[in-house]
Amino acid sequence: MYRILHNHKNMMANNILRVLSLLAFTCSFAFTFEPSPLQDFCVADFSSPAFVNGFACKDPNLADATDFFYSGLHLPGNTSNFLGSDIIPVNVAHIPGLNTLGISMVRIDYAPWGLSPPHTHPRASEILTVLEGMLYVGFVTSNPENRLITKVLQKGDVFVFPMGLVHFQRNFGYGNAVAFAAFSSQNPGVVTVANTVFGSNPRIGSEILTRAFAVDNTVVESLQMQF
Structure with missing residues:
Protein backbone atom coordinates (compact mmCIF):
# COMPACT_ATOMS: atom_id res chain seq x y z
CA MET A 1 0.00 0.00 0.00
CA TYR A 2 2.84 2.37 0.87
CA ARG A 3 4.56 1.61 -2.44
CA ILE A 4 1.33 2.38 -4.39
CA LEU A 5 0.86 5.71 -2.60
CA HIS A 6 4.55 6.55 -3.09
CA ASN A 7 4.35 5.79 -6.82
CA HIS A 8 1.12 7.80 -7.10
CA LYS A 9 2.79 10.82 -5.48
CA ASN A 10 5.77 10.50 -7.84
CA MET A 11 3.44 10.41 -10.84
CA MET A 12 1.60 13.50 -9.61
CA ALA A 13 4.88 15.32 -9.03
CA ASN A 14 6.12 14.41 -12.51
CA ASN A 15 2.84 15.59 -14.07
CA ILE A 16 3.06 18.89 -12.20
CA LEU A 17 6.66 19.36 -13.40
CA ARG A 18 5.57 18.69 -16.99
CA VAL A 19 2.77 21.24 -16.74
CA LEU A 20 5.08 23.85 -15.19
CA SER A 21 7.68 23.21 -17.89
CA LEU A 22 5.03 23.62 -20.59
CA LEU A 23 3.81 26.86 -19.03
CA ALA A 24 7.36 28.19 -18.78
CA PHE A 25 7.98 27.35 -22.45
CA THR A 26 4.68 28.94 -23.51
CA CYS A 27 5.38 32.12 -21.54
CA SER A 28 8.92 32.40 -22.88
CA PHE A 29 7.57 32.02 -26.44
CA ALA A 30 4.87 34.61 -25.87
CA PHE A 31 7.30 37.20 -24.55
CA THR A 32 9.57 36.92 -27.59
CA PHE A 33 7.09 39.32 -29.22
CA GLU A 34 5.88 42.70 -28.06
CA PRO A 35 3.39 42.39 -25.19
CA SER A 36 -0.27 43.26 -25.67
CA PRO A 37 -1.39 46.66 -24.32
CA LEU A 38 -2.97 46.66 -20.87
CA GLN A 39 -4.81 49.93 -21.49
CA ASP A 40 -6.34 51.89 -24.37
CA PHE A 41 -3.00 53.44 -25.31
CA CYS A 42 0.39 54.40 -23.91
CA VAL A 43 1.56 57.54 -25.68
CA ALA A 44 5.34 57.66 -25.50
CA ASP A 45 6.76 60.22 -23.08
CA PHE A 46 10.14 60.98 -24.66
CA SER A 47 11.09 63.26 -21.76
CA SER A 48 10.68 60.59 -19.10
CA PRO A 49 13.92 59.42 -17.41
CA ALA A 50 12.42 55.94 -16.91
CA PHE A 51 14.39 53.22 -18.71
CA VAL A 52 11.92 50.62 -19.97
CA ASN A 53 11.58 48.29 -22.95
CA GLY A 54 10.01 50.92 -25.18
CA PHE A 55 8.94 54.25 -23.71
CA ALA A 56 7.19 55.29 -20.53
CA CYS A 57 3.58 56.49 -20.88
CA LYS A 58 2.57 60.10 -20.54
CA ASP A 59 -0.62 60.99 -18.67
CA PRO A 60 -3.46 59.68 -20.90
CA ASN A 61 -5.53 62.73 -20.02
CA LEU A 62 -2.93 64.86 -21.81
CA ALA A 63 -3.09 62.82 -25.03
CA ASP A 64 -4.55 64.46 -28.12
CA VAL A 190 17.25 47.44 -39.38
CA VAL A 191 20.59 45.68 -39.84
CA THR A 192 22.06 46.30 -43.29
CA VAL A 193 24.46 43.44 -43.98
CA ALA A 194 27.21 45.36 -45.78
CA ASN A 195 27.19 48.36 -43.41
CA THR A 196 27.18 46.12 -40.35
CA VAL A 197 30.01 43.84 -41.44
CA PHE A 198 32.29 46.34 -43.17
CA GLY A 199 31.29 49.60 -41.47
CA SER A 200 31.24 48.67 -37.78
CA ASN A 201 32.80 51.05 -35.26
CA PRO A 202 35.39 49.98 -34.26
CA ARG A 203 36.12 47.81 -37.28
CA ILE A 204 35.95 44.04 -37.21
CA GLY A 205 39.50 42.69 -37.51
CA SER A 206 40.53 42.04 -41.10
CA GLU A 207 41.88 38.60 -40.09
CA ILE A 208 38.31 37.65 -39.13
CA LEU A 209 36.70 38.95 -42.30
CA THR A 210 39.32 37.54 -44.69
CA ARG A 211 38.71 34.07 -43.27
CA ALA A 212 34.93 34.45 -43.08
CA PHE A 213 34.60 35.62 -46.71
CA ALA A 214 37.60 33.70 -48.10
CA VAL A 215 39.06 36.81 -49.73
CA ASP A 216 42.37 38.64 -49.66
CA ASN A 217 43.05 41.28 -47.01
CA THR A 218 43.17 44.02 -49.66
CA VAL A 219 39.57 43.21 -50.61
CA VAL A 220 38.44 43.53 -47.00
CA GLU A 221 40.28 46.82 -46.53
CA SER A 222 38.78 48.19 -49.77
CA LEU A 223 35.25 47.28 -48.62
CA GLN A 224 35.84 48.80 -45.19
CA MET A 225 36.91 52.03 -46.83
CA GLN A 226 33.62 52.05 -48.80
CA PHE A 227 31.58 52.03 -45.58
Missing part, protein backbone atom coordinates in the same frame (compact mmCIF):
# COMPACT_ATOMS: atom_id res chain seq x y z
CA ALA A 65 -4.91 63.76 -31.84
CA THR A 66 -1.36 64.89 -32.64
CA ASP A 67 -0.02 61.93 -30.64
CA PHE A 68 -1.63 59.56 -33.16
CA PHE A 69 -1.00 61.47 -36.38
CA TYR A 70 1.70 61.77 -39.06
CA SER A 71 1.61 63.58 -42.39
CA GLY A 72 4.02 63.25 -45.28
CA LEU A 73 3.88 59.80 -46.85
CA HIS A 74 2.41 61.30 -50.01
CA LEU A 75 5.77 63.01 -50.65
CA PRO A 76 8.38 61.07 -52.67
CA GLY A 77 11.74 60.30 -51.10
CA ASN A 78 15.11 61.47 -52.41
CA THR A 79 16.57 58.62 -54.46
CA SER A 80 19.62 60.54 -55.74
CA ASN A 81 22.10 58.37 -53.86
CA PHE A 82 24.39 55.41 -54.46
CA LEU A 83 21.59 52.86 -53.93
CA GLY A 84 18.89 54.76 -55.80
CA SER A 85 16.36 54.31 -53.01
CA ASP A 86 15.00 56.19 -50.03
CA ILE A 87 13.01 55.11 -46.97
CA ILE A 88 10.60 57.31 -45.02
CA PRO A 89 9.88 55.60 -41.69
CA VAL A 90 6.79 56.04 -39.54
CA ASN A 91 7.49 54.40 -36.20
CA VAL A 92 7.11 55.28 -32.53
CA ALA A 93 9.63 58.09 -32.92
CA HIS A 94 7.25 59.79 -35.36
CA ILE A 95 3.89 58.79 -33.84
CA PRO A 96 4.18 58.60 -30.02
CA GLY A 97 0.80 56.85 -29.87
CA LEU A 98 2.35 53.77 -31.51
CA ASN A 99 4.08 52.97 -28.22
CA THR A 100 3.15 49.38 -27.12
CA LEU A 101 0.90 48.84 -30.16
CA GLY A 102 3.41 46.67 -32.03
CA ILE A 103 3.02 48.22 -35.49
CA SER A 104 4.84 50.68 -37.75
CA MET A 105 5.37 51.34 -41.45
CA VAL A 106 7.62 52.89 -44.10
CA ARG A 107 7.38 54.37 -47.56
CA ILE A 108 10.12 53.20 -49.95
CA ASP A 109 10.94 55.01 -53.18
CA TYR A 110 13.12 53.44 -55.87
CA ALA A 111 14.76 55.15 -58.83
CA PRO A 112 15.01 53.02 -61.97
CA TRP A 113 16.99 49.89 -60.95
CA GLY A 114 17.24 51.30 -57.42
CA LEU A 115 18.03 48.89 -54.61
CA SER A 116 17.05 48.30 -50.99
CA PRO A 117 20.16 46.22 -50.14
CA PRO A 118 20.22 42.95 -48.17
CA HIS A 119 19.15 43.66 -44.59
CA THR A 120 17.17 42.26 -41.68
CA HIS A 121 14.66 43.56 -39.16
CA PRO A 122 15.60 41.97 -35.82
CA ARG A 123 12.30 42.76 -34.12
CA ALA A 124 9.62 42.41 -36.81
CA SER A 125 8.14 40.61 -39.76
CA GLU A 126 7.39 42.80 -42.80
CA ILE A 127 4.54 42.89 -45.30
CA LEU A 128 5.18 44.97 -48.42
CA THR A 129 2.71 46.34 -51.00
CA VAL A 130 3.76 47.74 -54.38
CA LEU A 131 1.95 50.97 -55.21
CA GLU A 132 3.78 51.88 -58.40
CA GLY A 133 6.25 50.12 -60.68
CA MET A 134 7.70 46.63 -60.55
CA LEU A 135 9.98 45.14 -57.88
CA TYR A 136 12.20 42.07 -57.72
CA VAL A 137 12.17 40.96 -54.07
CA GLY A 138 13.48 38.04 -52.08
CA PHE A 139 14.74 36.62 -48.80
CA VAL A 140 17.18 33.89 -47.74
CA THR A 141 16.24 31.13 -45.32
CA SER A 142 18.47 30.41 -42.31
CA ASN A 143 21.40 28.00 -42.11
CA PRO A 144 22.10 25.39 -43.28
CA GLU A 145 19.70 25.61 -46.27
CA ASN A 146 20.28 29.29 -47.15
CA ARG A 147 17.58 28.97 -49.80
CA LEU A 148 16.81 32.07 -51.85
CA ILE A 149 13.08 32.73 -52.34
CA THR A 150 12.29 35.46 -54.89
CA LYS A 151 9.35 36.99 -56.72
CA VAL A 152 8.73 39.77 -59.26
CA LEU A 153 5.97 42.03 -57.94
CA GLN A 154 3.63 44.21 -59.96
CA LYS A 155 1.48 47.13 -58.83
CA GLY A 156 -0.94 45.93 -56.16
CA ASP A 157 1.07 42.80 -55.26
CA VAL A 158 1.90 41.95 -51.65
CA PHE A 159 4.89 40.03 -50.29
CA VAL A 160 5.90 38.97 -46.76
CA PHE A 161 9.43 38.87 -45.28
CA PRO A 162 9.66 36.68 -42.15
CA MET A 163 11.18 38.14 -39.00
CA GLY A 164 14.97 38.25 -38.85
CA LEU A 165 15.69 36.86 -42.34
CA VAL A 166 17.97 38.67 -44.79
CA HIS A 167 15.91 40.22 -47.60
CA PHE A 168 16.08 42.83 -50.35
CA GLN A 169 14.07 44.70 -53.00
CA ARG A 170 15.15 46.07 -56.37
CA ASN A 171 13.30 48.20 -58.89
CA PHE A 172 12.91 45.91 -61.89
CA GLY A 173 11.80 48.57 -64.36
CA TYR A 174 12.82 51.73 -66.15
CA GLY A 175 10.44 53.99 -64.23
CA ASN A 176 10.22 54.94 -60.57
CA ALA A 177 8.70 52.49 -58.11
CA VAL A 178 6.95 53.05 -54.77
CA ALA A 179 6.08 50.58 -52.01
CA PHE A 180 4.60 50.77 -48.53
CA ALA A 181 5.68 48.24 -45.92
CA ALA A 182 4.19 47.49 -42.50
CA PHE A 183 5.97 45.88 -39.55
CA SER A 184 4.91 43.89 -36.51
CA SER A 185 6.81 46.19 -34.16
CA GLN A 186 6.66 49.83 -33.12
CA ASN A 187 10.43 49.91 -33.69
CA PRO A 188 11.49 47.04 -35.99
CA GLY A 189 15.13 48.06 -36.30
Whole structure:
Protein backbone atom coordinates (compact mmCIF):
# COMPACT_ATOMS: atom_id res chain seq x y z
CA MET A 1 0.00 0.00 0.00
CA TYR A 2 2.84 2.37 0.87
CA ARG A 3 4.56 1.61 -2.44
CA ILE A 4 1.33 2.38 -4.39
CA LEU A 5 0.86 5.71 -2.60
CA HIS A 6 4.55 6.55 -3.09
CA ASN A 7 4.35 5.79 -6.82
CA HIS A 8 1.12 7.80 -7.10
CA LYS A 9 2.79 10.82 -5.48
CA ASN A 10 5.77 10.50 -7.84
CA MET A 11 3.44 10.41 -10.84
CA MET A 12 1.60 13.50 -9.61
CA ALA A 13 4.88 15.32 -9.03
CA ASN A 14 6.12 14.41 -12.51
CA ASN A 15 2.84 15.59 -14.07
CA ILE A 16 3.06 18.89 -12.20
CA LEU A 17 6.66 19.36 -13.40
CA ARG A 18 5.57 18.69 -16.99
CA VAL A 19 2.77 21.24 -16.74
CA LEU A 20 5.08 23.85 -15.19
CA SER A 21 7.68 23.21 -17.89
CA LEU A 22 5.03 23.62 -20.59
CA LEU A 23 3.81 26.86 -19.03
CA ALA A 24 7.36 28.19 -18.78
CA PHE A 25 7.98 27.35 -22.45
CA THR A 26 4.68 28.94 -23.51
CA CYS A 27 5.38 32.12 -21.54
CA SER A 28 8.92 32.40 -22.88
CA PHE A 29 7.57 32.02 -26.44
CA ALA A 30 4.87 34.61 -25.87
CA PHE A 31 7.30 37.20 -24.55
CA THR A 32 9.57 36.92 -27.59
CA PHE A 33 7.09 39.32 -29.22
CA GLU A 34 5.88 42.70 -28.06
CA PRO A 35 3.39 42.39 -25.19
CA SER A 36 -0.27 43.26 -25.67
CA PRO A 37 -1.39 46.66 -24.32
CA LEU A 38 -2.97 46.66 -20.87
CA GLN A 39 -4.81 49.93 -21.49
CA ASP A 40 -6.34 51.89 -24.37
CA PHE A 41 -3.00 53.44 -25.31
CA CYS A 42 0.39 54.40 -23.91
CA VAL A 43 1.56 57.54 -25.68
CA ALA A 44 5.34 57.66 -25.50
CA ASP A 45 6.76 60.22 -23.08
CA PHE A 46 10.14 60.98 -24.66
CA SER A 47 11.09 63.26 -21.76
CA SER A 48 10.68 60.59 -19.10
CA PRO A 49 13.92 59.42 -17.41
CA ALA A 50 12.42 55.94 -16.91
CA PHE A 51 14.39 53.22 -18.71
CA VAL A 52 11.92 50.62 -19.97
CA ASN A 53 11.58 48.29 -22.95
CA GLY A 54 10.01 50.92 -25.18
CA PHE A 55 8.94 54.25 -23.71
CA ALA A 56 7.19 55.29 -20.53
CA CYS A 57 3.58 56.49 -20.88
CA LYS A 58 2.57 60.10 -20.54
CA ASP A 59 -0.62 60.99 -18.67
CA PRO A 60 -3.46 59.68 -20.90
CA ASN A 61 -5.53 62.73 -20.02
CA LEU A 62 -2.93 64.86 -21.81
CA ALA A 63 -3.09 62.82 -25.03
CA ASP A 64 -4.55 64.46 -28.12
CA ALA A 65 -4.91 63.76 -31.84
CA THR A 66 -1.36 64.89 -32.64
CA ASP A 67 -0.02 61.93 -30.64
CA PHE A 68 -1.63 59.56 -33.16
CA PHE A 69 -1.00 61.47 -36.38
CA TYR A 70 1.70 61.77 -39.06
CA SER A 71 1.61 63.58 -42.39
CA GLY A 72 4.02 63.25 -45.28
CA LEU A 73 3.88 59.80 -46.85
CA HIS A 74 2.41 61.30 -50.01
CA LEU A 75 5.77 63.01 -50.65
CA PRO A 76 8.38 61.07 -52.67
CA GLY A 77 11.74 60.30 -51.10
CA ASN A 78 15.11 61.47 -52.41
CA THR A 79 16.57 58.62 -54.46
CA SER A 80 19.62 60.54 -55.74
CA ASN A 81 22.10 58.37 -53.86
CA PHE A 82 24.39 55.41 -54.46
CA LEU A 83 21.59 52.86 -53.93
CA GLY A 84 18.89 54.76 -55.80
CA SER A 85 16.36 54.31 -53.01
CA ASP A 86 15.00 56.19 -50.03
CA ILE A 87 13.01 55.11 -46.97
CA ILE A 88 10.60 57.31 -45.02
CA PRO A 89 9.88 55.60 -41.69
CA VAL A 90 6.79 56.04 -39.54
CA ASN A 91 7.49 54.40 -36.20
CA VAL A 92 7.11 55.28 -32.53
CA ALA A 93 9.63 58.09 -32.92
CA HIS A 94 7.25 59.79 -35.36
CA ILE A 95 3.89 58.79 -33.84
CA PRO A 96 4.18 58.60 -30.02
CA GLY A 97 0.80 56.85 -29.87
CA LEU A 98 2.35 53.77 -31.51
CA ASN A 99 4.08 52.97 -28.22
CA THR A 100 3.15 49.38 -27.12
CA LEU A 101 0.90 48.84 -30.16
CA GLY A 102 3.41 46.67 -32.03
CA ILE A 103 3.02 48.22 -35.49
CA SER A 104 4.84 50.68 -37.75
CA MET A 105 5.37 51.34 -41.45
CA VAL A 106 7.62 52.89 -44.10
CA ARG A 107 7.38 54.37 -47.56
CA ILE A 108 10.12 53.20 -49.95
CA ASP A 109 10.94 55.01 -53.18
CA TYR A 110 13.12 53.44 -55.87
CA ALA A 111 14.76 55.15 -58.83
CA PRO A 112 15.01 53.02 -61.97
CA TRP A 113 16.99 49.89 -60.95
CA GLY A 114 17.24 51.30 -57.42
CA LEU A 115 18.03 48.89 -54.61
CA SER A 116 17.05 48.30 -50.99
CA PRO A 117 20.16 46.22 -50.14
CA PRO A 118 20.22 42.95 -48.17
CA HIS A 119 19.15 43.66 -44.59
CA THR A 120 17.17 42.26 -41.68
CA HIS A 121 14.66 43.56 -39.16
CA PRO A 122 15.60 41.97 -35.82
CA ARG A 123 12.30 42.76 -34.12
CA ALA A 124 9.62 42.41 -36.81
CA SER A 125 8.14 40.61 -39.76
CA GLU A 126 7.39 42.80 -42.80
CA ILE A 127 4.54 42.89 -45.30
CA LEU A 128 5.18 44.97 -48.42
CA THR A 129 2.71 46.34 -51.00
CA VAL A 130 3.76 47.74 -54.38
CA LEU A 131 1.95 50.97 -55.21
CA GLU A 132 3.78 51.88 -58.40
CA GLY A 133 6.25 50.12 -60.68
CA MET A 134 7.70 46.63 -60.55
CA LEU A 135 9.98 45.14 -57.88
CA TYR A 136 12.20 42.07 -57.72
CA VAL A 137 12.17 40.96 -54.07
CA GLY A 138 13.48 38.04 -52.08
CA PHE A 139 14.74 36.62 -48.80
CA VAL A 140 17.18 33.89 -47.74
CA THR A 141 16.24 31.13 -45.32
CA SER A 142 18.47 30.41 -42.31
CA ASN A 143 21.40 28.00 -42.11
CA PRO A 144 22.10 25.39 -43.28
CA GLU A 145 19.70 25.61 -46.27
CA ASN A 146 20.28 29.29 -47.15
CA ARG A 147 17.58 28.97 -49.80
CA LEU A 148 16.81 32.07 -51.85
CA ILE A 149 13.08 32.73 -52.34
CA THR A 150 12.29 35.46 -54.89
CA LYS A 151 9.35 36.99 -56.72
CA VAL A 152 8.73 39.77 -59.26
CA LEU A 153 5.97 42.03 -57.94
CA GLN A 154 3.63 44.21 -59.96
CA LYS A 155 1.48 47.13 -58.83
CA GLY A 156 -0.94 45.93 -56.16
CA ASP A 157 1.07 42.80 -55.26
CA VAL A 158 1.90 41.95 -51.65
CA PHE A 159 4.89 40.03 -50.29
CA VAL A 160 5.90 38.97 -46.76
CA PHE A 161 9.43 38.87 -45.28
CA PRO A 162 9.66 36.68 -42.15
CA MET A 163 11.18 38.14 -39.00
CA GLY A 164 14.97 38.25 -38.85
CA LEU A 165 15.69 36.86 -42.34
CA VAL A 166 17.97 38.67 -44.79
CA HIS A 167 15.91 40.22 -47.60
CA PHE A 168 16.08 42.83 -50.35
CA GLN A 169 14.07 44.70 -53.00
CA ARG A 170 15.15 46.07 -56.37
CA ASN A 171 13.30 48.20 -58.89
CA PHE A 172 12.91 45.91 -61.89
CA GLY A 173 11.80 48.57 -64.36
CA TYR A 174 12.82 51.73 -66.15
CA GLY A 175 10.44 53.99 -64.23
CA ASN A 176 10.22 54.94 -60.57
CA ALA A 177 8.70 52.49 -58.11
CA VAL A 178 6.95 53.05 -54.77
CA ALA A 179 6.08 50.58 -52.01
CA PHE A 180 4.60 50.77 -48.53
CA ALA A 181 5.68 48.24 -45.92
CA ALA A 182 4.19 47.49 -42.50
CA PHE A 183 5.97 45.88 -39.55
CA SER A 184 4.91 43.89 -36.51
CA SER A 185 6.81 46.19 -34.16
CA GLN A 186 6.66 49.83 -33.12
CA ASN A 187 10.43 49.91 -33.69
CA PRO A 188 11.49 47.04 -35.99
CA GLY A 189 15.13 48.06 -36.30
CA VAL A 190 17.25 47.44 -39.38
CA VAL A 191 20.59 45.68 -39.84
CA THR A 192 22.06 46.30 -43.29
CA VAL A 193 24.46 43.44 -43.98
CA ALA A 194 27.21 45.36 -45.78
CA ASN A 195 27.19 48.36 -43.41
CA THR A 196 27.18 46.12 -40.35
CA VAL A 197 30.01 43.84 -41.44
CA PHE A 198 32.29 46.34 -43.17
CA GLY A 199 31.29 49.60 -41.47
CA SER A 200 31.24 48.67 -37.78
CA ASN A 201 32.80 51.05 -35.26
CA PRO A 202 35.39 49.98 -34.26
CA ARG A 203 36.12 47.81 -37.28
CA ILE A 204 35.95 44.04 -37.21
CA GLY A 205 39.50 42.69 -37.51
CA SER A 206 40.53 42.04 -41.10
CA GLU A 207 41.88 38.60 -40.09
CA ILE A 208 38.31 37.65 -39.13
CA LEU A 209 36.70 38.95 -42.30
CA THR A 210 39.32 37.54 -44.69
CA ARG A 211 38.71 34.07 -43.27
CA ALA A 212 34.93 34.45 -43.08
CA PHE A 213 34.60 35.62 -46.71
CA ALA A 214 37.60 33.70 -48.10
CA VAL A 215 39.06 36.81 -49.73
CA ASP A 216 42.37 38.64 -49.66
CA ASN A 217 43.05 41.28 -47.01
CA THR A 218 43.17 44.02 -49.66
CA VAL A 219 39.57 43.21 -50.61
CA VAL A 220 38.44 43.53 -47.00
CA GLU A 221 40.28 46.82 -46.53
CA SER A 222 38.78 48.19 -49.77
CA LEU A 223 35.25 47.28 -48.62
CA GLN A 224 35.84 48.80 -45.19
CA MET A 225 36.91 52.03 -46.83
CA GLN A 226 33.62 52.05 -48.80
CA PHE A 227 31.58 52.03 -45.58
